[in-house]
Amino acid sequence: MKHSPESAAYKFITTYFPGCDGALLSGSVIRGEGTSASDLDIVIFQKDLPSAYRETFHLFDWPIEAFVHNFTSYRVFFESDRDRARPSLARMIAEGQVIKEHDFLHYVKKEAEELLKAGPEPWTEGTLQTKRYMLTDVLYDFIGAENPKEELSIAAALADQIHEFVLRTNQQWLGYSKWVYRALLAFDPVLAEKYYQAFHVYYRTGEKKLIIALADEVLEPFGGRLVEGYSAGKI
Incomplete structure:
Protein backbone atom coordinates (compact mmCIF):
# COMPACT_ATOMS: atom_id res chain seq x y z
CA MET A 1 0.00 0.00 0.00
CA LYS A 2 1.29 3.45 -0.93
CA HIS A 3 2.41 5.68 1.91
CA SER A 4 0.06 8.55 2.69
CA PRO A 5 1.47 12.02 1.97
CA GLU A 6 1.83 12.72 5.69
CA SER A 7 3.51 9.39 6.41
CA ALA A 8 5.92 9.77 3.50
CA ALA A 9 6.76 13.36 4.47
CA TYR A 10 7.40 12.39 8.10
CA LYS A 11 9.65 9.47 7.11
CA PHE A 12 11.49 11.67 4.63
CA ILE A 13 12.19 14.35 7.24
CA THR A 14 13.25 11.96 9.99
CA THR A 15 15.49 9.99 7.62
CA TYR A 16 17.10 12.70 5.48
CA PHE A 17 16.77 15.89 7.54
CA PRO A 18 16.74 14.70 11.15
CA GLY A 19 18.57 17.82 12.32
CA CYS A 20 16.19 20.34 10.74
CA ASP A 21 14.36 22.78 12.98
CA GLY A 22 10.97 22.59 11.30
CA ALA A 23 9.20 21.32 8.19
CA LEU A 24 5.95 21.80 6.28
CA LEU A 25 4.16 19.56 3.80
CA SER A 26 2.48 21.56 1.06
CA GLY A 27 1.18 21.31 -2.50
CA SER A 28 -1.87 19.86 -4.21
CA VAL A 29 -2.12 16.79 -1.97
CA ILE A 30 -2.72 19.05 1.05
CA ARG A 31 -5.40 21.03 -0.79
CA GLY A 32 -7.24 17.85 -1.80
CA GLU A 33 -6.34 18.44 -5.46
CA GLY A 34 -3.77 15.69 -5.86
CA THR A 35 -3.61 13.49 -8.96
CA SER A 36 -1.75 10.31 -9.81
CA ALA A 37 1.14 12.49 -10.98
CA SER A 38 1.31 14.73 -7.89
CA ASP A 39 4.48 15.11 -5.89
CA LEU A 40 5.08 16.22 -2.31
CA ASP A 41 6.32 19.76 -1.76
CA ILE A 42 8.20 19.90 1.54
CA VAL A 43 9.57 23.16 2.94
CA ILE A 44 12.37 22.58 5.41
CA PHE A 45 13.91 25.10 7.80
CA GLN A 46 17.35 24.62 9.27
CA LYS A 47 18.72 27.60 11.17
CA ASP A 48 22.43 26.94 10.54
CA LEU A 49 22.08 26.28 6.80
CA PRO A 50 24.54 28.48 4.78
CA SER A 51 22.12 29.14 1.91
CA ALA A 52 18.82 27.96 0.48
CA TYR A 53 18.59 25.16 -2.03
CA ARG A 54 16.11 22.88 -3.76
CA GLU A 55 16.48 19.13 -4.30
CA THR A 56 14.37 16.41 -5.92
CA PHE A 57 13.92 12.87 -4.58
CA HIS A 58 11.80 9.80 -5.22
CA LEU A 59 11.30 8.07 -1.90
CA PHE A 60 8.57 6.32 0.11
CA ASP A 61 6.42 5.89 -3.04
CA TRP A 62 6.44 9.60 -3.86
CA PRO A 63 8.33 12.12 -5.97
CA ILE A 64 9.44 14.77 -3.47
CA GLU A 65 10.50 18.37 -3.99
CA ALA A 66 12.43 19.68 -1.00
CA PHE A 67 12.79 23.44 -0.54
CA VAL A 68 15.43 23.95 2.13
CA HIS A 69 15.90 27.29 3.90
CA ASN A 70 17.53 28.88 6.90
CA PHE A 71 15.65 31.40 9.04
CA THR A 72 16.28 34.36 6.70
CA SER A 73 16.79 32.99 3.16
CA TYR A 74 13.06 32.66 2.51
CA ARG A 75 12.71 36.46 2.51
CA VAL A 76 14.69 36.74 -0.74
CA PHE A 77 12.21 34.33 -2.32
CA PHE A 78 9.26 36.25 -0.88
CA GLU A 79 10.61 39.40 -2.55
CA SER A 80 11.06 37.52 -5.81
CA ASP A 81 7.51 36.18 -5.49
CA ARG A 82 6.21 39.72 -5.12
CA ASP A 83 8.30 41.09 -7.99
CA ARG A 84 7.10 38.32 -10.32
CA ALA A 85 3.57 38.46 -8.89
CA ARG A 86 3.72 34.66 -8.48
CA PRO A 87 3.69 33.70 -4.79
CA SER A 88 5.24 30.24 -5.08
CA LEU A 89 7.07 29.89 -1.77
CA ALA A 90 4.69 32.14 0.14
CA ARG A 91 1.73 29.98 -0.86
CA MET A 92 3.54 26.76 0.03
CA ILE A 93 4.37 28.08 3.48
CA ALA A 94 0.97 29.63 4.16
CA GLU A 95 -0.88 26.46 3.17
CA GLY A 96 1.69 24.05 4.59
CA GLN A 97 0.85 21.36 7.10
CA VAL A 98 3.35 21.11 9.95
CA ILE A 99 5.41 17.91 9.82
CA LYS A 100 8.03 18.94 12.35
CA GLU A 101 7.03 21.65 14.82
CA HIS A 102 9.06 24.75 15.68
CA ASP A 103 7.96 28.13 17.05
CA PHE A 104 9.54 29.81 14.01
CA LEU A 105 6.97 28.17 11.73
CA HIS A 106 4.13 30.18 13.26
CA TYR A 107 6.03 33.40 12.54
CA VAL A 108 6.94 32.55 8.96
CA LYS A 109 3.44 31.25 8.16
CA LYS A 110 1.96 34.52 9.39
CA GLU A 111 4.43 36.47 7.25
CA ALA A 112 3.47 34.39 4.21
CA GLU A 113 -0.24 34.89 4.84
CA GLU A 114 0.23 38.67 5.11
CA LEU A 115 2.18 38.71 1.82
CA LEU A 116 -0.56 36.77 0.06
CA LYS A 117 -3.25 39.05 1.44
CA ALA A 118 -1.37 42.22 0.40
CA GLY A 119 -1.01 41.10 -3.20
CA PRO A 120 1.70 42.15 -5.66
CA GLU A 121 2.80 45.72 -6.25
CA PRO A 122 0.38 47.53 -8.59
CA TRP A 123 1.52 48.34 -12.09
CA THR A 124 2.73 51.84 -12.79
Whole structure:
Protein backbone atom coordinates (compact mmCIF):
# COMPACT_ATOMS: atom_id res chain seq x y z
CA MET A 1 0.00 0.00 0.00
CA LYS A 2 1.29 3.45 -0.93
CA HIS A 3 2.41 5.68 1.91
CA SER A 4 0.06 8.55 2.69
CA PRO A 5 1.47 12.02 1.97
CA GLU A 6 1.83 12.72 5.69
CA SER A 7 3.51 9.39 6.41
CA ALA A 8 5.92 9.77 3.50
CA ALA A 9 6.76 13.36 4.47
CA TYR A 10 7.40 12.39 8.10
CA LYS A 11 9.65 9.47 7.11
CA PHE A 12 11.49 11.67 4.63
CA ILE A 13 12.19 14.35 7.24
CA THR A 14 13.25 11.96 9.99
CA THR A 15 15.49 9.99 7.62
CA TYR A 16 17.10 12.70 5.48
CA PHE A 17 16.77 15.89 7.54
CA PRO A 18 16.74 14.70 11.15
CA GLY A 19 18.57 17.82 12.32
CA CYS A 20 16.19 20.34 10.74
CA ASP A 21 14.36 22.78 12.98
CA GLY A 22 10.97 22.59 11.30
CA ALA A 23 9.20 21.32 8.19
CA LEU A 24 5.95 21.80 6.28
CA LEU A 25 4.16 19.56 3.80
CA SER A 26 2.48 21.56 1.06
CA GLY A 27 1.18 21.31 -2.50
CA SER A 28 -1.87 19.86 -4.21
CA VAL A 29 -2.12 16.79 -1.97
CA ILE A 30 -2.72 19.05 1.05
CA ARG A 31 -5.40 21.03 -0.79
CA GLY A 32 -7.24 17.85 -1.80
CA GLU A 33 -6.34 18.44 -5.46
CA GLY A 34 -3.77 15.69 -5.86
CA THR A 35 -3.61 13.49 -8.96
CA SER A 36 -1.75 10.31 -9.81
CA ALA A 37 1.14 12.49 -10.98
CA SER A 38 1.31 14.73 -7.89
CA ASP A 39 4.48 15.11 -5.89
CA LEU A 40 5.08 16.22 -2.31
CA ASP A 41 6.32 19.76 -1.76
CA ILE A 42 8.20 19.90 1.54
CA VAL A 43 9.57 23.16 2.94
CA ILE A 44 12.37 22.58 5.41
CA PHE A 45 13.91 25.10 7.80
CA GLN A 46 17.35 24.62 9.27
CA LYS A 47 18.72 27.60 11.17
CA ASP A 48 22.43 26.94 10.54
CA LEU A 49 22.08 26.28 6.80
CA PRO A 50 24.54 28.48 4.78
CA SER A 51 22.12 29.14 1.91
CA ALA A 52 18.82 27.96 0.48
CA TYR A 53 18.59 25.16 -2.03
CA ARG A 54 16.11 22.88 -3.76
CA GLU A 55 16.48 19.13 -4.30
CA THR A 56 14.37 16.41 -5.92
CA PHE A 57 13.92 12.87 -4.58
CA HIS A 58 11.80 9.80 -5.22
CA LEU A 59 11.30 8.07 -1.90
CA PHE A 60 8.57 6.32 0.11
CA ASP A 61 6.42 5.89 -3.04
CA TRP A 62 6.44 9.60 -3.86
CA PRO A 63 8.33 12.12 -5.97
CA ILE A 64 9.44 14.77 -3.47
CA GLU A 65 10.50 18.37 -3.99
CA ALA A 66 12.43 19.68 -1.00
CA PHE A 67 12.79 23.44 -0.54
CA VAL A 68 15.43 23.95 2.13
CA HIS A 69 15.90 27.29 3.90
CA ASN A 70 17.53 28.88 6.90
CA PHE A 71 15.65 31.40 9.04
CA THR A 72 16.28 34.36 6.70
CA SER A 73 16.79 32.99 3.16
CA TYR A 74 13.06 32.66 2.51
CA ARG A 75 12.71 36.46 2.51
CA VAL A 76 14.69 36.74 -0.74
CA PHE A 77 12.21 34.33 -2.32
CA PHE A 78 9.26 36.25 -0.88
CA GLU A 79 10.61 39.40 -2.55
CA SER A 80 11.06 37.52 -5.81
CA ASP A 81 7.51 36.18 -5.49
CA ARG A 82 6.21 39.72 -5.12
CA ASP A 83 8.30 41.09 -7.99
CA ARG A 84 7.10 38.32 -10.32
CA ALA A 85 3.57 38.46 -8.89
CA ARG A 86 3.72 34.66 -8.48
CA PRO A 87 3.69 33.70 -4.79
CA SER A 88 5.24 30.24 -5.08
CA LEU A 89 7.07 29.89 -1.77
CA ALA A 90 4.69 32.14 0.14
CA ARG A 91 1.73 29.98 -0.86
CA MET A 92 3.54 26.76 0.03
CA ILE A 93 4.37 28.08 3.48
CA ALA A 94 0.97 29.63 4.16
CA GLU A 95 -0.88 26.46 3.17
CA GLY A 96 1.69 24.05 4.59
CA GLN A 97 0.85 21.36 7.10
CA VAL A 98 3.35 21.11 9.95
CA ILE A 99 5.41 17.91 9.82
CA LYS A 100 8.03 18.94 12.35
CA GLU A 101 7.03 21.65 14.82
CA HIS A 102 9.06 24.75 15.68
CA ASP A 103 7.96 28.13 17.05
CA PHE A 104 9.54 29.81 14.01
CA LEU A 105 6.97 28.17 11.73
CA HIS A 106 4.13 30.18 13.26
CA TYR A 107 6.03 33.40 12.54
CA VAL A 108 6.94 32.55 8.96
CA LYS A 109 3.44 31.25 8.16
CA LYS A 110 1.96 34.52 9.39
CA GLU A 111 4.43 36.47 7.25
CA ALA A 112 3.47 34.39 4.21
CA GLU A 113 -0.24 34.89 4.84
CA GLU A 114 0.23 38.67 5.11
CA LEU A 115 2.18 38.71 1.82
CA LEU A 116 -0.56 36.77 0.06
CA LYS A 117 -3.25 39.05 1.44
CA ALA A 118 -1.37 42.22 0.40
CA GLY A 119 -1.01 41.10 -3.20
CA PRO A 120 1.70 42.15 -5.66
CA GLU A 121 2.80 45.72 -6.25
CA PRO A 122 0.38 47.53 -8.59
CA TRP A 123 1.52 48.34 -12.09
CA THR A 124 2.73 51.84 -12.79
CA GLU A 125 0.88 53.82 -15.45
CA GLY A 126 3.82 53.29 -17.81
CA THR A 127 3.78 49.52 -17.29
CA LEU A 128 0.01 49.44 -17.76
CA GLN A 129 0.23 51.19 -21.12
CA THR A 130 3.09 48.97 -22.26
CA LYS A 131 1.16 45.83 -21.32
CA ARG A 132 -1.95 47.20 -23.01
CA TYR A 133 0.04 47.81 -26.18
CA MET A 134 1.65 44.35 -26.07
CA LEU A 135 -1.70 42.63 -25.61
CA THR A 136 -3.14 44.62 -28.50
CA ASP A 137 -0.19 43.68 -30.70
CA VAL A 138 -0.58 39.94 -30.03
CA LEU A 139 -4.34 40.24 -30.50
CA TYR A 140 -3.87 41.70 -33.99
CA ASP A 141 -1.36 38.95 -34.79
CA PHE A 142 -4.01 36.44 -33.78
CA ILE A 143 -6.76 38.12 -35.79
CA GLY A 144 -4.61 38.28 -38.90
CA ALA A 145 -2.92 34.88 -38.62
CA GLU A 146 -3.31 32.71 -41.70
CA ASN A 147 -0.76 30.00 -40.93
CA PRO A 148 -2.46 27.56 -38.50
CA LYS A 149 0.87 26.32 -37.18
CA GLU A 150 1.91 29.84 -36.22
CA GLU A 151 -1.57 30.63 -34.95
CA LEU A 152 -1.31 27.98 -32.21
CA SER A 153 1.70 29.73 -30.69
CA ILE A 154 0.03 33.11 -30.97
CA ALA A 155 -3.04 31.76 -29.17
CA ALA A 156 -0.84 30.44 -26.35
CA ALA A 157 0.85 33.84 -26.00
CA LEU A 158 -2.54 35.54 -26.00
CA ALA A 159 -3.85 33.21 -23.29
CA ASP A 160 -0.92 34.13 -21.06
CA GLN A 161 -1.18 37.87 -21.73
CA ILE A 162 -4.94 38.01 -21.14
CA HIS A 163 -4.49 36.21 -17.82
CA GLU A 164 -1.63 38.55 -16.85
CA PHE A 165 -3.44 41.72 -17.87
CA VAL A 166 -6.71 41.07 -16.08
CA LEU A 167 -5.07 39.87 -12.86
CA ARG A 168 -2.31 42.48 -12.60
CA THR A 169 -4.64 45.39 -13.38
CA ASN A 170 -6.67 44.19 -10.40
CA GLN A 171 -3.58 43.70 -8.19
CA GLN A 172 -4.02 39.95 -8.07
CA TRP A 173 -1.40 37.20 -8.02
CA LEU A 174 -0.58 35.53 -11.31
CA GLY A 175 -0.60 31.82 -12.03
CA TYR A 176 1.67 29.53 -14.00
CA SER A 177 0.72 26.32 -15.80
CA LYS A 178 -2.28 24.82 -13.95
CA TRP A 179 -2.33 27.88 -11.68
CA VAL A 180 -3.36 30.19 -14.55
CA TYR A 181 -6.95 28.98 -14.45
CA ARG A 182 -6.89 28.66 -10.65
CA ALA A 183 -5.75 32.27 -10.27
CA LEU A 184 -8.51 33.50 -12.59
CA LEU A 185 -11.08 31.37 -10.79
CA ALA A 186 -10.06 32.75 -7.39
CA PHE A 187 -10.43 36.30 -8.71
CA ASP A 188 -13.61 36.04 -10.81
CA PRO A 189 -15.36 32.71 -11.51
CA VAL A 190 -17.45 34.21 -14.33
CA LEU A 191 -14.38 35.54 -16.10
CA ALA A 192 -12.56 32.25 -15.54
CA GLU A 193 -15.38 30.39 -17.26
CA LYS A 194 -15.30 32.82 -20.22
CA TYR A 195 -11.54 32.28 -20.46
CA TYR A 196 -11.95 28.51 -20.43
CA GLN A 197 -14.75 28.49 -22.97
CA ALA A 198 -12.96 30.89 -25.33
CA PHE A 199 -9.80 28.80 -25.57
CA HIS A 200 -11.61 25.46 -25.36
CA VAL A 201 -13.74 26.38 -28.38
CA TYR A 202 -10.73 27.69 -30.27
CA TYR A 203 -8.61 24.59 -29.74
CA ARG A 204 -11.51 22.31 -30.69
CA THR A 205 -12.84 24.22 -33.70
CA GLY A 206 -10.39 26.99 -34.64
CA GLU A 207 -13.09 29.63 -34.01
CA LYS A 208 -11.45 32.85 -32.77
CA LYS A 209 -14.44 35.06 -31.93
CA LEU A 210 -14.68 34.26 -28.22
CA ILE A 211 -10.98 34.88 -27.63
CA ILE A 212 -11.11 38.21 -29.48
CA ALA A 213 -14.18 39.25 -27.48
CA LEU A 214 -12.48 38.28 -24.20
CA ALA A 215 -9.34 40.28 -25.04
CA ASP A 216 -11.46 43.31 -25.88
CA GLU A 217 -13.43 42.88 -22.65
CA VAL A 218 -10.33 43.01 -20.44
CA LEU A 219 -8.86 45.93 -22.42
CA GLU A 220 -12.07 48.01 -22.49
CA PRO A 221 -11.85 49.50 -18.93
CA PHE A 222 -8.41 50.88 -19.83
CA GLY A 223 -9.29 52.43 -23.16
CA GLY A 224 -9.47 49.35 -25.37
CA ARG A 225 -6.89 48.37 -27.95
CA LEU A 226 -3.79 50.57 -28.05
CA VAL A 227 -1.84 51.10 -31.25
CA GLU A 228 -1.72 54.74 -32.28
CA GLY A 229 -0.07 57.10 -29.83
CA TYR A 230 1.91 54.51 -27.87
CA SER A 231 5.52 55.50 -27.23
CA ALA A 232 8.31 54.07 -25.11
CA GLY A 233 11.81 55.44 -24.50
CA LYS A 234 11.28 58.65 -26.45
CA ILE A 235 13.43 61.58 -25.30
